[in-house]
Amino acid sequence: MYRLLRTNAFRLAALYMALFAASVLTLLVFIYFSTADFVERQTEETVGAEITGLQEQYREHGLLGLIEAINSRASAERGEPTLYLLADPRLKRIAGNLANWPQTTAIKSGWVRFTVELTRAGQPVTYDALASVFVLNGDYRLLVGRDLRDAVTFRARVEQTLFFAALLTLALGLIGGLFMTRNVLRRIEAVNRTSASIIQGDLSERVPLTGSGDEFDQLAANLNAMLDRIERLMAGMRQVTDNIAHDLRTPLSRLRARLEVTLLERPDATRYADALSETIAEADQLLGTFNALLSIAEAEAGARREHMAEVELDEIARSVADLYEPVAEEKGLKLTLDIASPAPVRGDRHLLSQAIANLLDNALKYTPEGEVRLTVRHDDVGRVVVEVADNGPGVPADHREHVFDRFFRLENSRSTPGNGLGLSLVRAVAKLHGGEIRLEDNGPGLKAVMILPAAPQRAASLPNRTAA
Numbered sequence: 001m002y003r004l005l006r007t008n009a010f011r012l013a014a015l016y017m018a019l020f021a022a023s024v025l026t027l028l029v030f031i032y033f034s035t036a037d038f039v040e041r042q043t044e045e046t047v048g049a050e051i052t053g054l055q056e057q058y059r060e061h062g063l064l065g066l067i068e069a070i071n072s073r074a075s076a077e078r079g080e081p082t083l084y085l086l087a088d089p090r091l092k093r094i095a096g097n098l099a100n101w102p103q104t105t106a107i108k109s110g111w112v113r114f115t116v117e118l119t120r121a122g123q124p125v126t127y128d129a130l131a132s133v134f135v136l137n138g139d140y141r142l143l144v145g146r147d148l149r150d151a152v153t154f155r156a157r158v159e160q161t162l163f164f165a166a167l168l169t170l171a172l173g174l175i176g177g178l179f180m181t182r183n184v185l186r187r188i189e190a191v192n193r194t195s196a197s198i199i200q201g202d203l204s205e206r207v208p209l210t211g212s213g214d215e216f217d218q219l220a221a222n223l224n225a226m227l228d229r230i231e232r233l234m235a236g237m238r239q240v241t242d243n244i245a246h247d248l249r250t251p252l253s254r255l256r257a258r259l260e261v262t263l264l265e266r267p268d269a270t271r272y273a274d275a276l277s278e279t280i281a282e283a284d285q286l287l288g289t290f291n292a293l294l295s296i297a298e299a300e301a302g303a304r305r306e307h308m309a310e311v312e313l314d315e316i317a318r319s320v321a322d323l324y325e326p327v328a329e330e331k332g333l334k335l336t337l338d339i340a341s342p343a344p345v346r347g348d349r350h351l352l353s354q355a356i357a358n359l360l361d362n363a364l365k366y367t368p369e370g371e372v373r374l375t376v377r378h379d380d381v382g383r384v385v386v387e388v389a390d391n392g393p394g395v396p397a398d399h400r401e402h403v404f405d406r407f408f409r410l411e412n413s414r415s416t417p418g419n420g421l422g423l424s425l426v427r428a429v430a431k432l433h434g435g436e437i438r439l440e441d442n443g444p445g446l447k448a449v450m451i452l453p454a455a456p457q458r459a460a461s462l463p464n465r466t467a468a
């Protein structure tokens with residue numbers, strides 16, 4: 001409860017409640033002042049009318065006429081008897097249904113209040129009355145009054161009603177405020193609980209959504225998306241460290257062992273030189289593996305997103321092919337290009353070159369003789385497709401997913417140099433660019449197909465260009 005009082009949500013609810021109560025109370029006060037004296041005012045009007053009537057009698061028929069009128073009115077059978085009293089200058093009764101001049105208290109000019117004590121049907125009756133006093137010629141006084149019991153009752157009734165209305169308002173406001181606060185707090189509590197359990201180390205925890213799509217749901221969805229991303233980054237990091245631990249330890253131990261053995265044997269300059277150059281080659285390979293792992297991790301984490309720009313994939317493909325031309329020539333392979341220009345994509349020039357180079361490298365490396373073909377074309381939905389096809393041994397269909405795993409190499413490839421990371425990088429790069437990579441049968445050989453979305457702004461103008 002104490003915690004509830006200290007929350008912002010509660011303070012807000014309390015503020016709203018106070019405003020709500022203040023406006024309802026103002027309304028109630030207004031109602032009070034415009035209704036509470038309603039009966040009293042009516043009484044005043046009735047008395048006023050009586051006096052006007054009697055004044056007329058007095059003016060037309062003099063004192064005797066007035067006395068007659070009073071007597072007839074006082075004796076007339078009426079539901080609520082009006083009180084009349086005509087008195088002489090010494091306030092002695094001349095006519096009327098009051099026994100003697102009462103003890104009055106003036107309330108406003110011409111109006112007095114007093115207490116009436118009567119015996120009705122043998123019972124003493126006491127009540128308050130409101131009266132107007134009119135002074136006639138010769139200091140005679142005429143008092144006309146009426147019972148105030150109804151007015152008092154009515155006022156009391158109004159006061160009571162408004163009092164309960166005010167109480168009800170406050171109670172409803174309080175309950176509403178608490179309910180609102182509780183609701184808001186519950187949602188925030190859910191976010192807090194999840195954060196707490198994430199801090200404890202369970203990164204797989206997610207904030208529950210209510211499905212209402214309100215601000216809290218949006219907050220929760222954003223938090224969850226953020227957690228997803230953090231989890232993915234963490235997984236990537238973990239994989240790199242695992243890879244380093246498992247796959248780099250072996251070559252490093254081998255390297256160390258060789259150096260140790262060389263050192264233990266009889267010193268010999270040629271053997272030392274051989275061992276050193278072998279060590280350098282192995283260190284280079286290790287560095288290559290390191291770099292490849294880092295590139296993959298970077299691409300997977302999207303860490304190089306700021307290097308994304310609109311690039312011409314046809315140009316990139318051509319310059320990579322230029323680099324590999326000598327390799328093909330040396331191996332007696334024919335490297336054929338079929339490149340459509342322009343082929344704009346939004347991407348990272350360095351990573352895209354790396355990906356195409358890896359595909360070409362594989363094709364040239366695993367193909368003993370024949371042809372390697374590099375194609376860049378547009379598909380029917382405007383995407384850019386890069387294909388590297390060879391007529392080497394190919395990859396069996398059941399391994400075409402496996403070869404994308406880090407360090408995976410087919411059995412018969414183990415004798416060729418390589419680290420088994422080339423295709424992993426290609427896949428990471430394709431994914432980073434919102435594209436895909438798959439391997440197909442080239443019958444014989446392998447066809448690697450990489451599909452990339454076309455650059456956004458040019459994609460729209462592409463149909464125009466084909467039409468023109």
Ligand SMILES: Nc1ncnc2c1ncn2[C@@H]1O[C@H](COP(=O)(O)OP(=O)(O)O)[C@@H](O)[C@H]1O
Nearest residue numbers: 362363366403409410413418419420421422423
């Ligand atoms: N064009 C290809 N022809 C035959 N096998 C291939 C081809 N490309 C890739 N592979 C197979 O897929 C494996 C993984 O390729 P990659 O990730 O580039 O690693 P690496 O080339 O270092 O061995 C290779 O070891 C090879 O067995």
Ligand SMILES: [Mg+2]
Nearest residue numbers: 362418422423
């Ligand atoms: Mg390779």
